[in-house]
Amino acid sequence: MNIAITREGSIGRQTTALRGGFVADDIRMQVFLALGRERVPVESEVFAALFHNSVVSNRAPVRNALAGRSLSFAAFLRLSREAEIPYPLFFAPLDVVEEQVRLKTEKLMSGFTKSSFSMSSRHQVELRDIELIVKDLLRKQELLRQYDQSLVKNDFVGLIRRSRRSVNEDARRIAEALELDLAAVRKPKSKEDALQVLVGQLESKQILVSQSTRLHMPQLLDGVKFSGITLKDKRVPFIFLASGDEKEGFEPPGRRVFTLMLLTVLIAQGTFAPVTYEGHSRDEESPRAYEIAAELLMPTAEMRTLSFNDLDSVLEAANRFKVTPSAAVMRARRLQQIDYETFSAFMDELEASRPGSQAGPRRQPLAVRALKKYNGVECSRRMLGLMDAGHISLTDFRRIVLLNKVAASQIADFRAEVG
Structure with missing residues (x-):
């Protein structure tokens, strides 16, 4: 699997296909809403276009209605409210509906570079999967821009855009601009605490950081393979840091530390996009943003002082730099401190020692x-x-x-x- 930045059109893509196998040819000409004894028809293409581009796209009532089953009017209204779609729009002509969908997507995409950033992942992020979170963060950005007079232009945004400098030089510029204190990040015993220290350092530079909290955010991310978002703003760029597929357990803190640094580098590059990042890749090629993030967290000079003779030495390095063991192994391989056979053996051991995907119940925070x-x-x-x-x-x-x-x-x- 090749590690690369991919320019994908999955974000905001217009289609009448529904997740799960529904395509235009499968959709009946009309959907019927049950109102008492009456059956109120809605054009199927209109119904599909509106609900597909919403957070309720994969709900069973939507799929069942497109398969020919009646949908109660009360259930239809609930779905419309949750999707934030004015229900009279379902009775508008298709061309009007398509234009409204286009305008909504254009507005939401104003905070994004027109691409997605994917590393070692075949998963694509659909706009509907993160729509409510994006809307919420954009709303906060807008209010802060409008009323917070203490905010100044953030020179960090696009700091290394189109840079032709070396990876090490770009990392140095980012560290200086952020006044990054790696000693403070590494000081806590736990990687979770280290993550919060890094968050605090970013926020002190007008880079706002939102973190996934499953039951206390506008939208669940169950089943969504997604690492985070960078949202554009000249004064208060926003980072949303996901915890991973929440149905299978939270991302380990060490990976979130690396992902947060990667998202920060993207802001410095002027890239604003949803990010998918697979942390267990064995690819030896990686995009520039990844290399800069690795240099920031695991500087070459320090890495050169370490030996990677066994898995214990890998774990020690990961604890030192507050990253995952696999990130430490990838970095050692990138710097040619270990050969491919040793690298592959370490990754096999780490893969075998990974905890099961089924996470137990977690205590919910206040x-x-x-x-x-x-x-x-x-x-x-x-x-x-x-x-x-x-x-x-x-x-x-x-x-x-x-x-x-x-x-x-x-x-x-x-x-x-x-x-």
Whole structure:
């Protein structure tokens, strides 16, 4: 499997096909909505075009309706509300519907480079899979741009765009611009704590970081192979860091450390895109952004002082740099510190020692703590400032920042949690 940056058209692609095998020829001419004893017809192409480009595209009622079963009008209204589609639009002509879908996609894509960034992964990210998260982060960006007068132009955005310098030089420029303190990142015993230190350093430079919190964000990511997003803004670029396929267990913290650095490098390159990243690839080629991220976290000079004689030495290096063992092995191979046979043997051992994919039940964090993680500390503080200054109402703050997950009486608890 070749590691490469791919220019894929999966984001925002227009099609009437539905996930799971439905294509235009399979769809009946009309879908029928049951309203009492009446059957209200909706053109199938309109129904498919609207729901396909929404977060409910793979729901059983949608698929069943396209297969010829009646859908109750009440269920149809619930799906429409969840998909944020005005239900009268389902009765509009197809050309009107297609234009509305195009406009919606264009607006959502305004925060993206028109590509996706894929490394060692055959999985594609569909816009509908992350639509509500994208909308939510763009809404926060817009409010901060409009009202937060303390924000200045962020010179980090596009810092190394079209750079012809060496990987090491670009890594040095990024580290200097961020005032990156690797010693502070490595100091915590746990990689999870190291990740939060790195998040804090990025946020101090007006790079906002949102992290996946399964039940306290606008959209579930169950079954979505997805690593994160970079969202464009001249002052407050946003990073959303996913935890991996949440149905199969969270990504290990060491991989999230590397993914966060990779997303940061993409912002410096001026690339704003959904990212898919497979952490267990054995490919020896890698894109420039990956190499820069590796140099930032595992500098060549330090790597050269280490020996990789056995798996214990690999684990020690991974703990030192706060990355996964496979990332440390990939880096050692890239620097030709180990031959291919040793590299392959290490990867075999690491693959065999991986925990099972079925994760046990996890204790859910307090709502205010989970919302702090999803919004990010810096975004939370700034949004509290907007509310305190009267730029947004308490009701809007609960809706936009707290997602109506906690009562107004708990805002003080949220404020205390954010600090």
